[in-house]
Amino acid sequence: xxxxxxxFISQFITLSKExxxxxxxxxxxxxxxxxxxxxxxGEMAKNCYLVLKGCIRSYxxxxxxxxxxxxxxxxxxxxPVSYTTQNPSEYYLETLEDCILSLGTPASTxxxxxxxxRIETVSLLISNQLLVNSQVSFDNYRNLSPEQRYFKLxxxxxxxCNRVPQYMLASYLGIQPQSLSRIRRRIKENKV
Amino acid sequence: xxxxxxxFISQFITLSKExxxxxxxxxxxxxxxxxxxxxxxGEMAKNCYLVLKGCIRSYxxxxxxxxxxxxxxxxxxxxPVSYTTQNPSEYYLETLEDCILSLGTPASTxxxxxxxxRIETVSLLISNQLLVNSQVSFDNYRNLSPEQRYFKLxxxxxxxCNRVPQYMLASYLGIQPQSLSRIRRRIKENKV
Numbered sequence: 266x267x268x269x270x271x272x273f274i275s276q277f278i279t280l281s282k283e284x285x286x287x288x289x290x291x292x293x294x295x296x297x298x299x300x301x302x303x304x305x306x307g308e309m310a311k312n313c314y315l316v317l318k319g320c321i322r323s324y325x326x327x328x329x330x331x332x333x334x335x336x337x338x339x340x341x342x343x344x345p346v347s348y349t350t351q352n353p354s355e356y357y358l359e360t361l362e363d364c365i366l367s368l369g370t371p372a373s374t375x376x377x378x379x380x381x382x383r384i385e386t387v388s389l390l391i392s393n394q395l396l397v398n399s400q401v402s403f404d405n406y407r408n409l410s411p412e413q414r415y416f417k418l419x420x421x422x423x424x425x426c427n428r429v430p431q432y433m434l435a436s437y438l439g440i441q442p443q444s445l446s447r448i449r450r451r452i453k454e455n456k457v
Numbered sequence: 458x459x460x461x462x463x464x465f466i467s468q469f470i471t472l473s474k475e476x477x478x479x480x481x482x483x484x485x486x487x488x489x490x491x492x493x494x495x496x497x498x499g500e501m502a503k504n505c506y507l508v509l510k511g512c513i514r515s516y517x518x519x520x521x522x523x524x525x526x527x528x529x530x531x532x533x534x535x536x537p538v539s540y541t542t543q544n545p546s547e548y549y550l551e552t553l554e555d556c557i558l559s560l561g562t563p564a565s566t567x568x569x570x571x572x573x574x575r576i577e578t579v580s581l582l583i584s585n586q587l588l589v590n591s592q593v594s595f596d597n598y599r600n601l602s603p604e605q606r607y608f609k610l611x612x613x614x615x616x617x618c619n620r621v622p623q624y625m626l627a628s629y630l631g632i633q634p635q636s637l638s639r640i641r642r643r644i645k646e647n648k649v
Contacts, residue, residue, distance in 0.1 A: 327600050334596050349589045356596070385577050392584040397541045399588060403595040404526050404548070407631055408519050439599055 269317040270294075270367045273340050277387045287380045291373060297364045304358040310345035312368045319364030320428055324436075325356045333437040336361075336425055342391060361429065411440040412448050461509040462486075462559045465532050469579045479572045483565055489556045496550040502537035504560045511556030512620055516628075517548045525629040528553075528617055534583060553621065603632040604640050 270292050271285055280288070294317065297303070304310050306326060314321070314337075321337040323345075334356060337343045347354035369377075377384055405417055415438055419426060426434065435445040462484050463477055472480070486509065489495070496502050498518060506513070506529075513529040515537075526548060529535045539546035561569075569576055597609055607630055611618060618626065627637040 325596065325600055332600050334592075334599070344585070344588070346589050346592055349585050385581060389577060389581045389584060392581060392588060393536070393541050396536070396584060396588045396591060397538050399591040399595065400526075400538055403591065403598070404517065406595065407526070407598070408517055408524050 269340070270315060273315060274384075274387055277390045278383060284381050284383070287377070291377050291380070293368045293373065295366055295368055297360045297366060299360055299363050301360045301364075302357060303360065304345055304347070304354050304356075306355060306357055307353045308347070309351065310347035310354055312370055313345065313348050313374075314343040314369070315367040316341050316343065317365040317367055319366070320361040321358055321364065321366075322361050322429075322433065323356050323358050331436060333433050336422075336429060336433075336437065338422075338424065338428075342395065344395075361433075406439065411438060411444060414438045415440070415445065415448050461532070462507060465507060466576075466579055469582045470575060476573050476575070479569070483569050483572070485560045485565065487558055487560055489552045489558060491552055491555050493552045493556075494549060495552065496537055496539070496546050496548075498547060498549055499545045500539070501543065502539035502546055504562055505537065505540050505566075506535040506561070507559040508533050508535065509557040509559055511552060511554040511558070513550055513556065514553050514621075514625065515548050515550050523628065525625050528614075528621060528625075528629065530614075530616065530620075534587065536587075553625075598631065603630060603636060606630045607632070607637065607640050 271280060271288055274280060274288065297319075303312075303314070303321065316337050316339055318339060321343060323334045323337075323343075325332045325334060343358065345354055345358065346352075346356075405414065409417060418434075418438065429437075431445060431449075432442045435442040438445065440448075463472060463480055466472060466480065489511075495504075495506070495513065508529050508531055510531060513535060515526045515529075515535075517524045517526060535550065537546055537550065538544075538548075597606065601609060610626075610630065621629075623637060623641075624634045627634040630637065632640075
């Protein structure tokens with residue numbers, strides 16, 4: 266399973282044999298059952314993650330209602346805001362499927378950088394890419410109609426539409442569940 | 458004016474005299490008149506910026522209507538999505554005031570990293586901070602009511618409310634200009 270982390274990093278730079286060994290040695294991989302809360306509102310995030318297998322959601326509780334902020338699936342890094350800011354988390358992280366995750370801590374990251382300095386270059390590339398993704402998602406959310414948002418999701422993350430319950434998708438897209446059902450029905454009818 | 462760039466980076470690490478000199482030497486500072494289009498939809502972004510003085514907006518043209526995505530003011534870095542992805546820009550960048558900007562290019566960044574390797578550590582810190590800001594802004598936008606969004610803006614960026622035209626603020630907050638006027642009137646009346 267550790268190979269997934271190496272594969273992920275190899276998208277950005279070519280790893281030497283030595284670097285691969287450092288990664289294998291320092292890479293902490295853990296399994297989590299479906300429905301595990303990885304982080305609660307008010308808690309300090311101690312870990313960042315890389316999803317090797319499975320699906321995680323982040324959500325806020327707003328007046329008792331769950332508001333989904335993000336879904337993280339295979340090969341996506343999960344860096345809670347609280348992990349970066351060292352302020353209590355404002356949202357929850359929960360596994361939606363049985364998951365295999367690679368875990369990072371500030372200490373393990375420091376050790377990794379010490380033994381493998383080039384990882385900083387990779388981290389910067391990843392961070393810049395995540396920043397672009399976050400900005401584009403936000404802009405799409407503001408500029409697109411609910412139906413267009415759903416089409417964009419079908420185009421960019423088609424797997425999500427099958428592995429995540431529809432009411433969660435609706436919350437993520439900022440659409441009423443009934444409206445999402447109508448959109449899906451319309452698409453289906455047009456396809457037949 | 459170059460000192461502003463050094464001051465900005467000094468928030469993250471303590472610079473040596475030598476590093477300061479490299480920065481001064483490689484730092485390209487330019488002035489732009491109010492109303493200058495720095496980047497157009499469809500163009501490739503050749504520069505990233507650090508705002509030393511002034512205000513820049515980014516906006517999309519959606520069915521002929523301007524949709525404001527962001528305002529950048531003093532000491533904020535501006536990295537267009539197109540600069541990172543090397544795809545044509547989907548939005549415009551325009552100076553809203555006379556501006557003094559520090560300019561970066563892929564070549565100048567490469568040279569900077571070569572002469573001043575620690576800048577990568579700084580870049581990573583900045584990038585992680587920008588990522589957090591982007592995520593929190595997006596989450597606030599989804600979870601807060603229009604009125605709450607305006608309060609959050611007053612709290613986090615009070616200067617914007619005075620230096621940016623009200624109809625642009627409304628677009629940025631995703632509120633009808635009339636609704637924003639109503640909210641502002643209500644606040645004023647409650648304060649008297």
